[in-house]
Amino acid sequence: MAFDIKTPGLATTVQDQGRTGHYNVGIPQSGSLDQYSAELGNALVGNTAKEAVLECTYLGPALTTDQDAVVAVTGAPVEVKVNGETRPQWTRLQLNAGDELSFGVIKGGTRYYIAVQGGIDVPEVLGSRSTYSLGAIGGFHGRKLEAGDQVPVGAPLNAGALPDSDTVPEEFRPVFAKEQAVRIVLGLYDHLLTEEGLDNLLNGEWKLTPVADRMGLRYSGPGVKWKQREQPFGAGSDPSNIVDAGYAVGSIQIPGGTQPIILHRDAVSGGGYAMVGTVISADMDLVARAAPGTATRFVAVSQDEALVAREELAELKKNARAALGASG
Known part of the structure; x- marks a missing residue:
């Protein structure tokens, strides 16, 4: 399974919990900047906290899926659209093969996250799938996504089991204050x-x-x-x-x-x-x-x-x- 990137957004990268143990030789940990939001996205789609997600900065991508997929968008408030129709954030979404996921204008904060059941399945580098762009390591070929990329998605975990609830309760959603x-x-x-x-x-x-x-x-x-x-x-x-x-x-x-x-x-x-x-x-x-x-x-x-x-x-x-x- 893969996501086909139609437009990449401003700076969309693959991130997970980061790579530790290499800071002493100048390699930073990288990983999702807002770990909490990324982890809740993973929870919604039945992943563990460590699966890789897409981190979107300000302007998100437009992508299609070549197979049915379960996704969730968490983090900074933004309009989420499936085939042009608005869908809720902080909620599990079902995509059918060929559906397009895209985004409107961000309404606060800077970054939001696309989690997918099975996680983004790029190779691990030094124990992490996170992108470190300055060093050109990890993620998708060590860089932010570009139009035409095909980003692989892993197989569902736990035989595709999903959590009981499909929405993160309001009291657990972070605030993006001024x-x-x-x-x-x-x-x-x-x-x-x-x-x-x-x-x-x-x-x-x-x-x-x-x-x-x-x-x-x-x-x-x-x-x-x-x-x-x-x-x-x-x-x-x-x-x-x-x-x-x-x-x-x-x-x-x-x-x-x-x-x-x-x-x-x-x-x-x-x-x-x-x-x-x-x-x-x-x-x-x-x-x-x-x-x-x-x-x-x-x-x-x-x-x-x-x-x-x-x-x-x-x-x-x-x-x-x-x-x-x-x-x-």
């Missing part, structure tokens, strides 16, 4: 900020700029101030520079003290900018849901609070699958 409070753990280099600089970071309002992709998201706002110091050899002249260090996924950099950048799932693994904080893992999906112009405040939490938030997110996913009657 304002966000993003929790961060300060460090490793927040001590290089002045008192005013730290206050601006935590109490100022920052807005997401259009300069945002899978590598990182740039914000504009009040800026920060750095303590004047004698730069160590090799660190460069700007006080926001350091001698090279490794970057955690979710690291916040503020080059030159002006615009923070949150590194996301395709970001480089090291460099020479000071990391003043790191977005907690439980809020990385939240960051991925932001559209340009989203007003954002950074809220400092402890590592213990971050661990609790991670457990709460895992429990939310578990409860959402239970509400669907989904296994795995």
Whole structure:
């Protein structure tokens, strides 16, 4: 079975939960930016959380299926159309052979997901089917989809068994708001900020700029101030520079003290900018849901609070699958 791509959309890629264990050699984890939405799409069509999906950015593809297929569209709000007729999002859909799936204008957020029963069946590279476009690995030939591509779909899991419910209840659907409070753990280099600089970071309002992709998201706002110091050899002249260090996924950099950048799932693994904080893992999906112009405040939490938030997110996913009657 395959999807025939008629028009590819702006940046449609194959993604799954990502590839781990290779960050130390400069290969990022990649994977769906909004893992929660992708996982619920998989649950709707009877997949486990690890099956590959199509991640659509702003403008989605138009595709046809060469066999009957079960799909679901989750994530950012967008008009879903089958043969030109509107169909609900966050709901399991039956496609017949030859049907066309297409999309209207996105109404919030940036990315939505197409899950299909059996998952997108491209080869695994380093343990993942995710596309890392900069490195041209994984996904469909290491790139975003193009018109004329035939994207293979795997065989249904568990003899084609589907969850009891065909719709994700409203209480389990994420919100795509115009304002966000993003929790961060300060460090490793927040001590290089002045008192005013730290206050601006935590109490100022920052807005997401259009300069945002899978590598990182740039914000504009009040800026920060750095303590004047004698730069160590090799660190460069700007006080926001350091001698090279490794970057955690979710690291916040503020080059030159002006615009923070949150590194996301395709970001480089090291460099020479000071990391003043790191977005907690439980809020990385939240960051991925932001559209340009989203007003954002950074809220400092402890590592213990971050661990609790991670457990709460895992429990939310578990409860959402239970509400669907989904296994795995």
